[in-house]
Amino acid sequence: MSSANTKVLKVAIVGAGPGGLAAAILLSRLPFVELSVFEQARELREVGAGISINQNTWRLLQVLGAADALEEFGKRGDQSVDPNTPARSRIERYKLQQALLSRVSPDLIQLRKRLRKIDDSDDDTFLEFEDDSTAGPFHLVVGADGLRSAVRQHAFPDHKIAYTGKVAYRVLIPQEKVAHIPNIPPGSCFWHTPSTHVYTNPLDNGLFEIATRATESEEDGNKVSWGQVVPKSQVVKHYQEYCDTIRAVIDAPDEWLEFAMFGGPKLETVISGGRIVLIGDASHRSGAAFAFEDAFTLSSALEYTWNRRLSVAKALEIFDSVRGPHYEKLFAVLDAMAANAKAAAISAKDDSNHRVEQTVSKNWKANETAWIFEHNVWKDWVTLNDLKELNLNAGDPEAVEGSREAFAPPAVSIAA
Template sequence: MTVTPREKVKVGIIGAGPGGLAAAINFLRIPFVDLSVFDQATELREVGAGISINENTWRHLRLLGAADKIEQYTKRGDSSKIDGEHRNGLTGELLSRRFQSADPNAPPRSRIERYKLQRALLSQIPEDLIQLSKKVTRIQDTTQGVTVTFTDGSTAGPFDLVIGADGIRSVVRQHAFPDHRLSYTGKVAYRVIIPAEKVAHVKNIPSGSTFWHTTKTHVYTDPLDNGLFEIATRAIESEEHGNKVSWGQKVPKSQVVHHYDGYCETIRQIIAAPDEWLEFAMFGGPRLESVIHNDRIALLGDASHPLSGAFGSGAAFAFEDALILARAIEYTYARNQTIGEALKLYDEIRSPHYKGLYSVLNGHADTAREVAAISPALSENELIAESLSRNFKSSNDWIYKYDVTKVWDERIKEEETKHNLAGMSSESSGKKEPATATVPHVAVSA
């Protein structure tokens, strides 16, 4: 049997955040891919905030070969130690508490500075792969493939596949889905990581990560385990903050402190500690039913679903996307199918999962409306407790335990069964199946 040599599949990744880097690692492992990665940044660095590494994030970091580059990977949980709490932000009252998971084979949920995650992923990628200072401004679909144009006037492509991993304000999404709109949520996140000694004088700081709730905003505090302390808040701010599209912008303490005047003493003291903060205007948008376009463009991570940091697991969602997209390309290539078919497989596997995530968020919004409508009206403290207890009635553990590799295996089993049945029926009807139904991955050439 002679094997027909095939051209490489040209893949361009736009964006080198956690999602783009995970895609790069996965695609570098595919021998028939010719990979290019572009980012608008002049250097790759994360803005100073913390990120949660949950059970599924660790699993993916292992698959990406990057887990042991993060020092917390060697840790093991202690089930007698508090992992996280929810408290009433006004009174400090404890509303719920969970303990660390003590799996002897895996690290517990950890909170790390985001640049460490970035650095761990970068350790798996050749240094010269990522082309920096390349801000994509225009995307063109041509019969030869997809071409991208940068602000410096240069172009790249044509690509057989362009992956939009360019974050919440994705240019690739704008090109593929021009009607999709992001809007300012009316809230900003104020975030900071400070030396723990700056809050050492504050009494009653919980030892684990803690959400301090009111009905409209919350404060998140986390004593990180390297002498640092993280504070991440939500505050209601005017449209003007949304118009500025602030992202990681430094703001003075005076802009932040007054939002938390009504909170309990512990929180007021914690909020007063940093001298300056970083502001992140929160944007969100409706769920896209499909995140693929024209058989040649796929979105992943925050570009595909602007969840605004909900669930504290956006990096893991992006890792799941990247893995499935790469597997779909490999699987269909081996069967001489089109890139369009690979993207369809990707979409069919990922979309139901995101649908589930959005329905949790919609459920929370429904809860807020329902408790606000209870008659006679509840006090603020009762509202906080009631909202939380309703939201926690159904566990969100499925999000953090979701194993996308199992989902992939099951889906492929179904594909194989379908394929075998189709083969049997064409044999019995005497019909010969065509080698490829449509245009293959790339033009098959000698």
């Protein structure tokens, strides 16, 4: 089904996490898009604890129209040990999801739709689901279905992911459960050993967030990438070398959510066949901010090519040319961080405190990593020579959040 001569662009988004919802918000603003969203879950709910809102995330939340709903809930700090540290805030994950959902028409999202197959063998593209239903035809399929993406499996069948040996444990508990523990900082704080870390943060509404990371062999349990309830005995064993305060904090919850870390090789491209594109964790596991940036770039590329009677395939090429170099630069930083952590873990001649200091110092030098959190996706867009005259809001007077002004540095300081 060619999009070149049609009056409507039929788009399917697979997945209704942060990236899928962001894409739904932005694509639904385009008057020529007929949109469907498919989500495998029985109900939309976010698992986990808190999520960091950095400057790049906040800009995109303004574009999405979701920032105002989060303003009253964000947990902010006003000080940093490094004045060059990027500003950020912390919010509960489910509140972020609710803010995004408030900008999506409820009838767009179809639940209990687990993707089984994509049939794009002919000009038409159809989706087949585990309940034996089908949907289509579509001009474009957007894979926003997370780390274990069924869309990616279809588009890139040779790409495999595997357990990395790292797990994250997260929990939200009432602050009363830790109120008796001495020396808990009143704001967010990281605690480190050479191979683990613990993050503590008092959130709003009397909740206390704890997020940790550790190394654990696959034989220690049946590893899954989503939140799986585990007893505290599985968690506390990793943090016995910490100070009394942190050991008491780790012991406070009765149970935790475990998230096993999975990963695979970096994709050289995230587009396939001129009709499929991956965004968010389906393409590169990098968090909500990068998924929002993907969604913004995709919607912008589609509008640009539609207004010039160019194909969807051309829009996807433009998307890949904008996002590919950014991820290349990002993964160079992440690879260096992994190498630093590995070197610190196997170092025998230095004491633990020195190894922690060296690892944190190497990984989070503000002048080397600040660009990640301060990144302005608009600048990537307009630097392409053939897009400098782009008007992203042509024909959409309601989309004031998508204007150039929205991509100026946010007026609100959002320090961690």
